[in-house]
Amino acid sequence: xxxxxxxxxxxxxxxxxxxxxxxxVVKRADGSAIFxxxxxxALACVYGPRQFHPQHLQNPEKGVLRCYYDxxxxxxPERKRPGxxxxxxxxxxxxxxxxxxxxxxxxxxxxxxxxxxxILQADASTRxxxxxxxxxxxxxxxxxxxxxxxxxxxxxxxxAIVADISKDEEDYEIVKDGKTIKSATDIPFAILSRxxxxxxxxxxxxxxxxxxxxxxxxxxxxxxxxxxxxxKALKKIKEE
Amino acid sequence: xxxxxxMKKKIEEMVSKEIRLDERGLLEHRKLDITFDVSHNAExxxxxxxxxxxxxxxxxxxLVEPFKDSPDAGVLTVGAELxxxxxxxxxxxxxxxxxxxxxxxxxxxxxxxxCIDIKSLCVKEGEKVWSVSIDxxxxxDAGSLIDTCFIAAVAALSNAHIPVVKDExxxxxxxxxxxxxxxxxxxxxxxxKVGDKFLIxxxxxxxxxxxxxxTFTFTLPEExxxxxxxxxxxxxxxxxxxxMDIAIKEAKKLAPKVSAFLKK
Amino acid sequence: MTLKKETEDIETSEKExxxxxxxxRTIVTPGEVxxxxxxxxxxxxxxxxxxxxxxxxxxxLEKNNKLVKIIPxxxxxxxxxxxxxxxxxxxxxFNGWLIDILSxxxxxxxxxxxxxxxxxxDLTELYDFNDLIVAKIKSVKARSIDLSMKERGFKKLEGGMxxxxxxxxxxxxxxxxxxxxxxxxxxxGCNIIVGQNGLVWINGSKVENELLAKxxxxxxxEKPFQEGLTEKVKEFLSKNKIK
Numbered sequence: 116x117x118x119x120x121x122x123x124x125x126x127x128x129x130x131x132x133x134x135x136x137x138x139x140v141v142k143r144a145d146g147s148a149i150f151x152x153x154x155x156x157a158l159a160c161v162y163g164p165r166q167f168h169p170q171h172l173q174n175p176e177k178g179v180l181r182c183y184y185d186x187x188x189x190x191x192p193e194r195k196r197p198g199x200x201x202x203x204x205x206x207x208x209x210x211x212x213x214x215x216x217x218x219x220x221x222x223x224x225x226x227x228x229x230x231x232x233x234i235l236q237a238d239a240s241t242r243x244x245x246x247x248x249x250x251x252x253x254x255x256x257x258x259x260x261x262x263x264x265x266x267x268x269x270x271x272x273x274x275a276i277v278a279d280i281s282k283d284e285e286d287y288e289i290v291k292d293g294k295t296i297k298s299a300t301d302i303p304f305a306i307l308s309r310x311x312x313x314x315x316x317x318x319x320x321x322x323x324x325x326x327x328x329x330x331x332x333x334x335x336x337x338x339x340x341x342x343x344x345x346x347k348a349l350k351k352i353k354e355e
Numbered sequence: 356x357x358x359x360x361x362m363k364k365k366i367e368e369m370v371s372k373e374i375r376l377d378e379r380g381l382l383e384h385r386k387l388d389i390t391f392d393v394s395h396n397a398e399x400x401x402x403x404x405x406x407x408x409x410x411x412x413x414x415x416x417x418l419v420e421p422f423k424d425s426p427d428a429g430v431l432t433v434g435a436e437l438x439x440x441x442x443x444x445x446x447x448x449x450x451x452x453x454x455x456x457x458x459x460x461x462x463x464x465x466x467x468x469x470c471i472d473i474k475s476l477c478v479k480e481g482e483k484v485w486s487v488s489i490d491x492x493x494x495x496d497a498g499s500l501i502d503t504c505f506i507a508a509v510a511a512l513s514n515a516h517i518p519v520v521k522d523e524x525x526x527x528x529x530x531x532x533x534x535x536x537x538x539x540x541x542x543x544x545x546x547x548k549v550g551d552k553f554l555i556x557x558x559x560x561x562x563x564x565x566x567x568x569x570t571f572t573f574t575l576p577e578e579x580x581x582x583x584x585x586x587x588x589x590x591x592x593x594x595x596x597x598x599m600d601i602a603i604k605e606a607k608k609l610a611p612k613v614s615a616f617l618k619k
Numbered sequence: 620m621t622l623k624k625e626t627e628d629i630e631t632s633e634k635e636x637x638x639x640x641x642x643x644r645t646i647v648t649p650g651e652v653x654x655x656x657x658x659x660x661x662x663x664x665x666x667x668x669x670x671x672x673x674x675x676x677x678x679x680l681e682k683n684n685k686l687v688k689i690i691p692x693x694x695x696x697x698x699x700x701x702x703x704x705x706x707x708x709x710x711x712x713f714n715g716w717l718i719d720i721l722s723x724x725x726x727x728x729x730x731x732x733x734x735x736x737x738x739x740x741d742l743t744e745l746y747d748f749n750d751l752i753v754a755k756i757k758s759v760k761a762r763s764i765d766l767s768m769k770e771r772g773f774k775k776l777e778g779g780m781x782x783x784x785x786x787x788x789x790x791x792x793x794x795x796x797x798x799x800x801x802x803x804x805x806x807x808g809c810n811i812i813v814g815q816n817g818l819v820w821i822n823g824s825k826v827e828n829e830l831l832a833k834x835x836x837x838x839x840x841e842k843p844f845q846e847g848l849t850e851k852v853k854e855f856l857s858k859n860k861i862k
Contacts (some may be wrong), residue, residue: 129555140408141495143395143442145695158494160440163695164723175761178723188434188490189397189413192527197490198450219675224761226723233492235411236394246601254677255647256821257787258663258696261675262650309650309673349677350646351416352692356783359707360749365780368828378830527850 429476
């Protein structure tokens, strides 16, 4: 391997940006939380389990978890048109799948748990910040969960496997055959706190099998730290 | 949950005796708090809390072609969404009429007050002007969203800096020292009618118990009205005039409170 | 039959509920190991995995003899049979009323579950839209929650005000064997019904008294775990007593 990749902000490969987590931030919701990785900040609010309207969407066998991911128009450098686009819809879908696996939804037939995620400011890894906030909001809403869920995006940049990539790293470019090409790989993971099973896995870029192994190991290690932050945020509630 | 009959009656009874659920006077705002820089990617942003009601607003700017009929004027737009995260009463999907009304009401208040001189946003007549987009997101609805959203819009504008431009391209993330020029700070006060009495800054239950509301936007000290909007049941001329008097008086009390935060 | 007697009857059913002296308990989060060994029994909010008992909810851990359970600290109301709740009429069908009880479903009150004569041709005579009723949860099924108002004390609420609190705070507001709410009633002279779903009805002769009771309840809800809560509430009430 040539020169060792150095992260622009001086972080170690397995070091996240500064994490902040707080629960109980929106009074009207049944559960709510804020989670941030540096300048990526997500707010999540949970309502329910509650009556599912319209009736034809109800599932008599089990309840439904609906996650909605969206960004404020001013959370990104170029104004985003208000309202969810295709990207947001897909993230909403994978977020729901990443979280519902820990919830015994069979306890809530015909009902719905709504989880709204709003990105207040974005600096990459927003879906992971969103999942971390959502897991906190669900827990703080008293929803039964087999275990917690923590998420981080692991990237391969400049030959190195690194955790919690920022926007600058996401835009990492190299010169190949005289052309500048984007060469960052971004793998968002959601990992269950106890079993360490993986409930979200996506890939943007490209990766070799042996690197994926390393990325999984890194994601597990980092998610353990994230889980500690989440636990701390939840346990703080008593003092207030 | 929607209001019950007994709660509606109780609020009517209380307001008639000039008592409120949180023991404020009928013409008294809850505690106001404004913080800035909600998003590092916004040219300006603010978080406004009025009691438990919380709203964030942000400004994004861009260089665009002007409209054909006003080649020397910038483009100002105001958007508002009633996100279901802020209340169990808001729903997902296409913007509800309430959100559209809210956005248009604030748009008229900001535009007509000319607090942003859109001519000053012209970079090259007929070719390039600044567009200024204000987007408002309620985070927690504990009543009085109209007035809170208006304060948030004005606060975000007052916080905005013009981004750096290189080779006629906006360099997002780089803000110049130059502030978005504001000529005045408009103030909005909405008066709610409950029984025969008028009150301001209602809680959700008080909104539910009210039969009409009337919003005024002013510039001070001129006391000139820049927007009005009435909904609910019909009002007499006397009622409208006394609501206007109350609104002017309350705007004069509110404006210095807002300005104190903007100067920080 | 006085009004006071009626509400006492309702409270009897609330007494079984844990009144929550929580100071010594720890907060746990989902997935945490809360007990080890086969001696322990997994109670509410927990599950067994091999030798370990895991928290399945965020809340306060309580070990009572060998039973391990978690008391929720927040979240929406989950209905249980036997709960006394306050609900609002949202719809009227040919044979009963649909009631919003702030739960997973709207609840159903059949005319068969009402006490006394019901005019089937006009159900609004008994309970109209947006009326509040205090009723008991008869059963909770996958598709429906059924209410009953047959027993004594269940009725339509007339006058007074409604306060919404988080349902997990209800045991604190009621207090041990109804001691907390009893004290608030005595000090304010108000009649108070605490629904397990977090809706609290306060009815006094003066609105000032109702507001005082409301404030006392809010005090409990905001800081449910502070030491000497009962004393503090008592002090607050006697200091602010309306003459």
